[in-house]
Amino acid sequence: MLLFSAIVSGVAVGSMYGLIALGYHVTYVVSNTVNFAQGSSVMLGAVLGYVLSIRLGLPMPLAVPLALLLCALFGLVVERTLVRPFAERGSNGWLMATVAGGIVTDNIVLFTFGKEPRGFPSFLAQKPIEIFGTGVFPLQIVIPLVGLGTAFALQFVFQNTARGKALLAVVQNKRAAQLMGINVRSAIALSFALSTALAGLAGMLIAPLFSVHSDMGTLFGIKALRLRSSAASARPGA
Numbered sequence: 001m002l003l004f005s006a007i008v009s010g011v012a013v014g015s016m017y018g019l020i021a022l023g024y025h026v027t028y029v030v031s032n033t034v035n036f037a038q039g040s041s042v043m044l045g046a047v048l049g050y051v052l053s054i055r056l057g058l059p060m061p062l063a064v065p066l067a068l069l070l071c072a073l074f075g076l077v078v079e080r081t082l083v084r085p086f087a088e089r090g091s092n093g094w095l096m097a098t099v100a101g102g103i104v105t106d107n108i109v110l111f112t113f114g115k116e117p118r119g120f121p122s123f124l125a126q127k128p129i130e131i132f133g134t135g136v137f138p139l140q141i142v143i144p145l146v147g148l149g150t151a152f153a154l155q156f157v158f159q160n161t162a163r164g165k166a167l168l169a170v171v172q173n174k175r176a177a178q179l180m181g182i183n184v185r186s187a188i189a190l191s192f193a194l195s196t197a198l199a200g201l202a203g204m205l206i207a208p209l210f211s212v213h214s215d216m217g218t219l220f221g222i223k224a225l226r227l228r229s230s231a232a233s234a235r236p237g238a
Helices: 002-031 038-055 060-087 094-113 138-160 162-172 174-179 184-209 217-234
Strands: 129-131 134-136
Touching: 002 038, 002 060, 002 134, 002 138, 002 162, 002 184, 002 217, 038 060, 038 094, 038 184, 038 217, 060 094, 060 184, 094 217, 134 138, 138 162, 138 184, 162 174, 162 184, 174 184, 184 217
Parallel strands: none
Antiparallel strands: 129 134
Protein backbone atom coordinates (compact mmCIF):
# COMPACT_ATOMS: atom_id res chain seq x y z
CA MET A 1 0.00 0.00 0.00
CA LEU A 2 2.85 2.37 0.78
CA LEU A 3 4.30 1.52 -2.63
CA PHE A 4 1.07 2.56 -4.37
CA SER A 5 0.99 5.84 -2.42
CA ALA A 6 4.61 6.52 -3.37
CA ILE A 7 3.83 5.81 -7.05
CA VAL A 8 0.85 8.17 -7.08
CA SER A 9 2.87 10.90 -5.35
CA GLY A 10 5.78 10.38 -7.74
CA VAL A 11 3.55 10.55 -10.82
CA ALA A 12 1.95 13.78 -9.54
CA VAL A 13 5.27 15.49 -8.87
CA GLY A 14 6.74 14.11 -12.09
CA SER A 15 3.81 15.51 -14.07
CA MET A 16 4.44 18.91 -12.50
CA TYR A 17 8.09 18.72 -13.56
CA GLY A 18 6.90 17.67 -17.02
CA LEU A 19 4.86 20.86 -17.41
CA ILE A 20 7.89 23.00 -16.51
CA ALA A 21 10.17 20.98 -18.81
CA LEU A 22 7.62 21.36 -21.62
CA GLY A 23 7.94 25.11 -21.18
CA TYR A 24 11.72 24.88 -21.45
CA HIS A 25 11.32 22.80 -24.61
CA VAL A 26 8.90 25.22 -26.27
CA THR A 27 11.23 28.21 -25.89
CA TYR A 28 14.31 26.24 -26.93
CA VAL A 29 12.92 24.75 -30.15
CA VAL A 30 11.35 28.06 -31.23
CA SER A 31 14.12 30.49 -30.28
CA ASN A 32 17.21 28.36 -29.49
CA THR A 33 17.31 30.08 -26.10
CA VAL A 34 16.35 28.97 -22.61
CA ASN A 35 14.57 31.01 -19.98
CA PHE A 36 16.54 30.39 -16.81
CA ALA A 37 13.92 32.40 -14.91
CA GLN A 38 11.51 29.52 -15.43
CA GLY A 39 11.73 28.55 -11.77
CA SER A 40 10.58 32.06 -10.88
CA SER A 41 7.58 31.53 -13.16
CA VAL A 42 6.65 28.47 -11.10
CA MET A 43 6.84 30.57 -7.95
CA LEU A 44 4.86 33.42 -9.56
CA GLY A 45 2.06 31.06 -10.50
CA ALA A 46 1.75 29.83 -6.92
CA VAL A 47 2.09 33.30 -5.36
CA LEU A 48 -0.35 34.95 -7.78
CA GLY A 49 -2.82 32.11 -7.31
CA TYR A 50 -2.56 32.51 -3.53
CA VAL A 51 -2.90 36.30 -3.59
CA LEU A 52 -5.82 36.33 -6.02
CA SER A 53 -7.79 33.50 -4.44
CA ILE A 54 -6.91 33.71 -0.73
CA ARG A 55 -6.05 37.37 -0.09
CA LEU A 56 -8.37 38.99 -2.63
CA GLY A 57 -11.06 36.32 -2.38
CA LEU A 58 -11.54 35.75 -6.10
CA PRO A 59 -13.19 32.46 -7.06
CA MET A 60 -10.73 29.88 -8.40
CA PRO A 61 -12.31 29.78 -11.90
CA LEU A 62 -11.37 33.47 -12.17
CA ALA A 63 -8.14 33.47 -10.14
CA VAL A 64 -6.47 30.66 -12.11
CA PRO A 65 -6.77 32.14 -15.65
CA LEU A 66 -5.89 35.61 -14.33
CA ALA A 67 -2.76 34.25 -12.64
CA LEU A 68 -1.80 32.39 -15.83
CA LEU A 69 -2.29 35.56 -17.87
CA LEU A 70 0.03 37.47 -15.53
CA CYS A 71 2.60 34.68 -15.79
CA ALA A 72 2.37 34.88 -19.59
CA LEU A 73 2.95 38.65 -19.41
CA PHE A 74 6.02 37.95 -17.28
CA GLY A 75 7.29 35.70 -20.07
CA LEU A 76 6.77 38.46 -22.62
CA VAL A 77 8.76 40.88 -20.46
CA VAL A 78 11.58 38.37 -20.06
CA GLU A 79 11.77 37.76 -23.80
CA ARG A 80 11.62 41.43 -24.74
CA THR A 81 14.05 42.81 -22.17
CA LEU A 82 16.38 39.95 -21.23
CA VAL A 83 16.57 37.68 -24.27
CA ARG A 84 15.85 39.53 -27.54
CA PRO A 85 18.49 42.30 -27.17
CA PHE A 86 21.23 39.67 -26.79
CA ALA A 87 19.91 36.99 -29.17
CA GLU A 88 19.55 39.42 -32.06
CA ARG A 89 23.21 40.35 -31.66
CA GLY A 90 24.28 36.73 -31.65
CA SER A 91 25.34 37.00 -28.02
CA ASN A 92 24.82 34.43 -25.29
CA GLY A 93 24.32 37.20 -22.75
CA TRP A 94 20.69 36.07 -22.36
CA LEU A 95 22.02 33.19 -20.26
CA MET A 96 23.05 35.40 -17.34
CA ALA A 97 20.36 37.98 -18.07
CA THR A 98 17.56 35.47 -17.47
CA VAL A 99 19.33 34.12 -14.39
CA ALA A 100 19.56 37.68 -13.05
CA GLY A 101 15.93 38.31 -13.98
CA GLY A 102 14.86 35.30 -11.95
CA ILE A 103 16.89 36.43 -8.95
CA VAL A 104 15.41 39.93 -9.13
CA THR A 105 11.89 38.51 -9.42
CA ASP A 106 12.41 36.22 -6.44
CA ASN A 107 13.62 39.13 -4.33
CA ILE A 108 10.76 41.40 -5.38
CA VAL A 109 8.32 38.71 -4.26
CA LEU A 110 10.33 38.19 -1.07
CA PHE A 111 9.96 41.84 -0.06
CA THR A 112 6.32 42.18 -1.13
CA PHE A 113 4.81 38.79 -0.37
CA GLY A 114 6.99 37.98 2.62
CA LYS A 115 9.51 35.25 3.43
CA GLU A 116 7.28 33.00 5.55
CA PRO A 117 5.97 29.89 3.72
CA ARG A 118 2.19 29.89 3.42
CA GLY A 119 -0.20 27.03 2.94
CA PHE A 120 -2.38 27.13 -0.17
CA PRO A 121 -5.65 25.48 0.90
CA SER A 122 -7.46 23.49 -1.76
CA PHE A 123 -10.45 21.19 -1.41
CA LEU A 124 -8.53 18.76 -3.63
CA ALA A 125 -5.78 18.45 -1.00
CA GLN A 126 -7.78 18.47 2.24
CA LYS A 127 -9.28 15.01 2.56
CA PRO A 128 -7.63 11.93 1.05
CA ILE A 129 -9.67 9.31 -0.73
CA GLU A 130 -9.00 5.62 -0.25
CA ILE A 131 -7.70 3.70 -3.26
CA PHE A 132 -6.43 0.14 -2.87
CA GLY A 133 -6.35 0.61 0.87
CA THR A 134 -4.22 3.74 0.92
CA GLY A 135 -5.08 7.43 1.18
CA VAL A 136 -4.52 9.59 -1.90
CA PHE A 137 -5.33 13.26 -2.27
CA PRO A 138 -7.56 13.97 -5.28
CA LEU A 139 -5.06 16.64 -6.36
CA GLN A 140 -2.42 13.93 -6.84
CA ILE A 141 -4.69 12.41 -9.47
CA VAL A 142 -5.72 15.72 -11.00
CA ILE A 143 -2.13 16.90 -11.63
CA PRO A 144 -1.22 14.07 -14.09
CA LEU A 145 -4.59 14.49 -15.82
CA VAL A 146 -3.98 18.21 -16.24
CA GLY A 147 -0.45 17.54 -17.48
CA LEU A 148 -1.65 15.04 -20.11
CA GLY A 149 -4.56 17.25 -21.09
CA THR A 150 -2.24 20.23 -21.55
CA ALA A 151 0.18 18.22 -23.70
CA PHE A 152 -2.64 16.95 -25.95
CA ALA A 153 -4.15 20.44 -26.16
CA LEU A 154 -0.82 21.89 -27.29
CA GLN A 155 -0.44 19.14 -29.86
CA PHE A 156 -3.89 19.95 -31.21
CA VAL A 157 -3.14 23.69 -31.35
CA PHE A 158 0.18 23.15 -33.12
CA GLN A 159 -1.36 20.91 -35.77
CA ASN A 160 -4.76 22.53 -36.31
CA THR A 161 -4.43 26.29 -35.85
CA ALA A 162 -2.71 28.95 -37.93
CA ARG A 163 -0.74 30.26 -34.95
CA GLY A 164 0.38 26.76 -34.00
CA LYS A 165 1.49 25.96 -37.54
CA ALA A 166 3.38 29.25 -37.62
CA LEU A 167 5.28 28.21 -34.50
CA LEU A 168 6.13 24.85 -36.10
CA ALA A 169 7.33 26.64 -39.22
CA VAL A 170 9.64 28.83 -37.11
CA VAL A 171 10.97 25.69 -35.41
CA GLN A 172 11.79 24.09 -38.76
CA ASN A 173 13.36 27.09 -40.48
CA LYS A 174 13.21 30.65 -39.19
CA ARG A 175 14.42 32.23 -42.42
CA ALA A 176 11.94 30.34 -44.58
CA ALA A 177 9.13 31.15 -42.15
CA GLN A 178 10.02 34.84 -42.34
CA LEU A 179 10.00 34.73 -46.14
CA MET A 180 6.51 33.22 -45.97
CA GLY A 181 5.29 36.23 -44.01
CA ILE A 182 5.43 34.78 -40.52
CA ASN A 183 6.41 37.23 -37.80
CA VAL A 184 9.30 35.35 -36.19
CA ARG A 185 9.66 37.85 -33.35
CA SER A 186 6.00 37.44 -32.46
CA ALA A 187 6.32 33.65 -32.56
CA ILE A 188 9.31 33.70 -30.22
CA ALA A 189 7.53 36.07 -27.83
CA LEU A 190 4.49 33.75 -27.87
CA SER A 191 6.71 30.79 -27.00
CA PHE A 192 7.99 32.59 -23.91
CA ALA A 193 4.46 33.55 -22.87
CA LEU A 194 3.33 29.95 -23.29
CA SER A 195 6.39 28.65 -21.44
CA THR A 196 5.89 30.83 -18.36
CA ALA A 197 2.15 30.12 -18.33
CA LEU A 198 2.91 26.37 -18.23
CA ALA A 199 5.35 26.94 -15.36
CA GLY A 200 2.78 29.07 -13.53
CA LEU A 201 0.19 26.33 -13.94
CA ALA A 202 2.64 23.81 -12.50
CA GLY A 203 3.24 26.12 -9.53
CA MET A 204 -0.46 26.49 -8.78
CA LEU A 205 -1.04 22.76 -9.06
CA ILE A 206 1.75 21.75 -6.71
CA ALA A 207 1.39 24.58 -4.16
CA PRO A 208 -1.38 22.93 -2.07
CA LEU A 209 0.87 19.88 -1.57
CA PHE A 210 3.88 21.96 -0.50
CA SER A 211 3.87 25.62 0.50
CA VAL A 212 4.04 29.02 -1.16
CA HIS A 213 7.19 31.12 -0.69
CA SER A 214 9.50 33.32 -2.72
CA ASP A 215 12.18 30.73 -3.54
CA MET A 216 9.98 27.68 -4.01
CA GLY A 217 10.57 27.59 -7.76
CA THR A 218 14.37 27.42 -7.74
CA LEU A 219 14.72 23.69 -7.16
CA PHE A 220 11.73 22.88 -9.36
CA GLY A 221 13.22 24.88 -12.23
CA ILE A 222 16.64 23.23 -11.98
CA LYS A 223 15.23 19.69 -11.85
CA ALA A 224 12.87 20.37 -14.76
CA LEU A 225 15.78 21.71 -16.84
CA ARG A 226 17.71 18.53 -16.14
CA LEU A 227 14.63 16.51 -17.14
CA ARG A 228 14.35 18.41 -20.42
CA SER A 229 18.08 17.99 -21.10
CA SER A 230 17.92 14.27 -20.36
CA ALA A 231 14.94 13.83 -22.68
CA ALA A 232 16.70 15.73 -25.46
CA SER A 233 19.92 13.74 -25.13
CA ALA A 234 17.95 10.49 -25.22
CA ARG A 235 16.51 11.25 -28.67
CA PRO A 236 18.39 9.85 -31.65
CA GLY A 237 20.51 12.52 -33.27
CA ALA A 238 20.13 14.88 -30.30
